[in-house]
Amino acid sequence: GAGVSQSPSNKVTEKGKDVELRCDPISGHTALYWYRQSLGQGLEFLIYFQGNSAPDKSGLPSDRFSAERTGGSVSTLTIQRTQQEDSAVYLCASSLRGRSTDTQYFGPGTRLTVL
């Protein structure tokens, strides 16, 4: 596709429910990032995928958070037993090789609201 896409654009859920957020990166990009942005804050790194290497999960805030990247393309971020503090915009980005000098291309984000 022309850019990074994410779905859904908005998700409202009840506390305790599980949610899945999807990211389709730019075709050919080997690196994929997930970030979380709380209201009025900067971006908080969650997880990084690069090719077939083991992902860097060091930013995941708890074991309720997990992510997969199937076939080196689409990624799914799963939040189990959602809590109100999980409410945020979840942003996905991809880059060509995952180097710091590579431009990261962001999707429009998923706004998650946990009631």
Place this chain on the structure above:
Amino acid sequence: SQQEEEDPQALSIQEGENATMNCSYKTSINNLQWYRQNSGRGLVHLILIRSNEREKHSGRLRVTLDTSKKSSSLLITASRAADTASYFCATPLSNDYKLSFGAGTTVTVRA
């Protein structure tokens, strides 16, 4: 924790005026990037400046980097209403693939 601090947190200017925002960081870097975010959604890359560069231009944008002071500035000249957005600086962390983003400067351009 973030290694960048941006200043000011918010800025309101009249259309046609210039907007300047600053970013300070803590550790040595090999590059610094600026991104723009409209309406709390996806970020758009604006410009990258390498540690051996002192100034870089892209259209109406001018970025400076002072590695001795660990600071960078972004200048938007002749601002337009469409420049209303949040602007973030980002620097690479030691492992080279992660970027650390500041909390951003929110710019409002009044018509």
